[in-house]
Amino acid sequence: MGKVLMKGNEAIGAAAIKAGCRFFFGYPITPQNELPEYMSRELPKNEGVFLQAESEVSAINMVYGAAASGARVMTSSSSPGIALKQEGITYIAAAELPCVIVNIVRGGPGLGGIQPAQSDYYQATRGGGNGDYKLLVYAPANLQELVDLTQDAFDAADYYRTPVMIVGDGMIGQMMEPIEFKEHISRFALSEKDWATTGTKGQREPNIINTLFLDPAKLEELNFRLQDKYKLIKSNEARYEAFNMENAQIVLVAYGTTSRIVKNVITDLKDQGINVGLIRPITLWPFPEKAFDNIPSTCKALMSVEMSFGQMIDDVKIASNGRLPVHFYGRSGGMIPSPDDIIEKVKEVIGGAK
Amino acid sequence: MAIVFQKTKGLTDKETHYCPGCTHGIIHRLTAEVLEELNVLGDTIGVAPVGCSVLAYDYFNCDVQQAAHGRAPAVATGIKRVQPDKVVFTYQGDGDLASIGTAEIVHAAHRGEKITTIFVNNAIYGMTGGQMAPTTLIGQKATTSPYGRTAEHAGMPLRVCEMLATIEGSVFVERVSVDTPANVRKAKKAIMKAFQCQIEGRGFSIVEVLSTCPVNWGMTPVDSITWLQNNMIPYYPLGNFRKPEEDK
Numbered sequence: 001m002g003k004v005l006m007k008g009n010e011a012i013g014a015a016a017i018k019a020g021c022r023f024f025f026g027y028p029i030t031p032q033n034e035l036p037e038y039m040s041r042e043l044p045k046n047e048g049v050f051l052q053a054e055s056e057v058s059a060i061n062m063v064y065g066a067a068a069s070g071a072r073v074m075t076s077s078s079s080p081g082i083a084l085k086q087e088g089i090t091y092i093a094a095a096e097l098p099c100v101i102v103n104i105v106r107g108g109p110g111l112g113g114i115q116p117a118q119s120d121y122y123q124a125t126r127g128g129g130n131g132d133y134k135l136l137v138y139a140p141a142n143l144q145e146l147v148d149l150t151q152d153a154f155d156a157a158d159y160y161r162t163p164v165m166i167v168g169d170g171m172i173g174q175m176m177e178p179i180e181f182k183e184h185i186s187r188f189a190l191s192e193k194d195w196a197t198t199g200t201k202g203q204r205e206p207n208i209i210n211t212l213f214l215d216p217a218k219l220e221e222l223n224f225r226l227q228d229k230y231k232l233i234k235s236n237e238a239r240y241e242a243f244n245m246e247n248a249q250i251v252l253v254a255y256g257t258t259s260r261i262v263k264n265v266i267t268d269l270k271d272q273g274i275n276v277g278l279i280r281p282i283t284l285w286p287f288p289e290k291a292f293d294n295i296p297s298t299c300k301a302l303m304s305v306e307m308s309f310g311q312m313i314d315d316v317k318i319a320s321n322g323r324l325p326v327h328f329y330g331r332s333g334g335m336i337p338s339p340d341d342i343i344e345k346v347k348e349v350i351g352g353a354k
Numbered sequence: 355m356a357i358v359f360q361k362t363k364g365l366t367d368k369e370t371h372y373c374p375g376c377t378h379g380i381i382h383r384l385t386a387e388v389l390e391e392l393n394v395l396g397d398t399i400g401v402a403p404v405g406c407s408v409l410a411y412d413y414f415n416c417d418v419q420q421a422a423h424g425r426a427p428a429v430a431t432g433i434k435r436v437q438p439d440k441v442v443f444t445y446q447g448d449g450d451l452a453s454i455g456t457a458e459i460v461h462a463a464h465r466g467e468k469i470t471t472i473f474v475n476n477a478i479y480g481m482t483g484g485q486m487a488p489t490t491l492i493g494q495k496a497t498t499s500p501y502g503r504t505a506e507h508a509g510m511p512l513r514v515c516e517m518l519a520t521i522e523g524s525v526f527v528e529r530v531s532v533d534t535p536a537n538v539r540k541a542k543k544a545i546m547k548a549f550q551c552q553i554e555g556r557g558f559s560i561v562e563v564l565s566t567c568p569v570n571w572g573m574t575p576v577d578s579i580t581w582l583q584n585n586m587i588p589y590y591p592l593g594n595f596r597k598p599e600e601d602k
Contacts, residue, residue: 023432023435023436025432049435049436051431051435053428053431053461054457054458054460054461054464055457057425057428057457057458058425058428058431058457058458058461059428061421061422061425061428061429061432061458062428062429062431062432062435063432064419064421064422064425064428064429064432065401065419065421065428065429065430065431065432065433065434065436066432066433066435066436067432068419068429068432068433069399069432069433069436069437070436071436073432073436087422088422088425091421091422197399197417197418197419197433198399198417198437198440199396199397199398199399199416199417199437199440200395200396200416200417201396201397202395202396203396206366206414206415206416206417206418207417208411208412208417208418208419208420209418209419209420210411210418210419210420211420212408212409212420
């Protein structure tokens with residue numbers, strides 16, 4: 001199959017439909033509107049249902065009902081809208097329902113702005129909802145990766161019975177790139193959803209989808225089960241790209257659009273005789289901690305580069321575990337870091353690291 | 355010996371947790387009997403709310419999803435859109451439906467969502483210990499209206515059926531009570547009609563059932579029934595507010 005030129009937001013929709021997603025519940029918010037608009041056009045042609053909910057709160061609860069009915073279902077939003085969905089997300093995690101949630105991140109806090117940002121890292125990896133739950137979080141850096149991960153997200157969600165989040169900054173949603181839709185083959189052996197509420201037909205005991213456990217021992221049992229699942233996801237699903245690591249004097253850590261700017265920085269600095277490496281988390285949770293075990297001894301410092309004022313840096317510090325000093329460069333509120341600004345910061349750090 | 359009455363297949367054998375004199379038990383039974391009589395138990399998915407009836411998932415003998423507080427109509431929408439051939443109902447109290455869940459119930463009705471809502475109005479928050487609800491009557495004391503509700507401070511009690519009846523997507527809206535055997539029979543008829551409207555694919559249907567809460571009202575079950583008759587029914591008049599054209 002040849003390549004097609006598509007906008008990020010529409011590419012997510014196309015990938016989702018190819019992955020068997022037939023239900024989409026959403027609410028308008030910039031900069032992700034092209035995705036629900038695409039689904040409203042394309043799902044009816046594919047025997048699916050697009051429904052515009054009255055709010056993000058309702059949309060995520062429609063996802064709950066649809067997921068518990070055994071369907072492949074998706075919702076999308078942007079930062080303040082995802083904040084509203086957090087209640088539903090913790091219920092979905094607790095009820096162990098599979099679904100895919102897309103956040104095309106914009107600047108915050110509050111209503112913020114509509115330009116690209118990465119200031120929802122905590123929201124995605126620490127959870128804005130209550131309780132001990134985690135999401136599998138993908139952070140693609142280009143549109144090919146975006147469509148590949150979107151298709152994979154539905155399989156992973158079904159396999160682990162967990163909500164999966166795709167985090168793209170506004171740039172990923174709005175830019176156009178050539179992409180190829182590969183034949184979708186699940187890397188998981190998926191089983192029938194015999195837990196779904198599809199009616200007993202009088203032939204089995206009722207299926208109950210529930211998140212209430214008044215007996216603390218029973219609630220802890222659910223938590224043990226969730227933690228076992230998260231342990232499995234942690235060992236199986238952490239993904240990253242390591243770039244130009246050999247003889248690196250400093251390793252930058254960046255994801256999404258920021259990682260692409262950092263790659264330009266690496267090329268520019270190479271011309272100046274400075275060797276810089278990149279660890280690019282593809283999953284934000286689980287954070288690819290193993291990548292930090294393979295940092296060459298030439299490296300004297302780490303630097304987290306983010307379109308936020310420092311959120312992923314916490315995970316960089318945890319992963320580095322005191323082995324190297326961790327520095328930071330970030331812009332926020334919809335401002336995109338320029339290669340020159342990052343270069344200046346790198347020079348300042350390695351000057352000090354010598 | 356001839357059997358004159360037996361427990362409906364629509365309920366499980368689990369003992370309910372409802373307080374003595376509470377009318378949730380009657381309303382559960384009526385709903386379950388209707389599902390059994392319509393022969394749809396095996397094709398029904400219920401949605402339990404947050405509130406006294408949260409544990410409804412243990413009592414109805416069909417598939418059930420438990421929803422976040424007030425969100426049952428949104429969850430039911432997700433279920434019905436995936437499974438349009440199934441019977442989907444929500445069972446919600448007045449805190450769940452008339453307070454935190456107003457957006458969800460209004461827009462489920464507005465879309466003409468083909469679901470049925472059983473709305474239990476007892477004019478108080480039961481599960482959390484007797485706080486004021488939007489449906490609490492003027493002068494009625496609750497733990498968060500210890501001097502009695504005033505219109506100036508908290509507004510007038512919300513009449514849900516009257517509000518939802520203004521929405522085009524609502525095809526069946528009726529308020530009933532289970533305070534007398536005659537009214538229990540009327541309530542069952544209304545619940546039957548509401549589910550039939552759903553099965554015929556007509557749109558959104560709701561039955562509001564006036565209910566007692568002896569424990570949080572601080573009355574005996576018998577006094578509670580009298581209080582409901584003297585205070586609730588005058589403000590929340592019984593009757594049909596909307597039904598399909600040919601039934602008018």
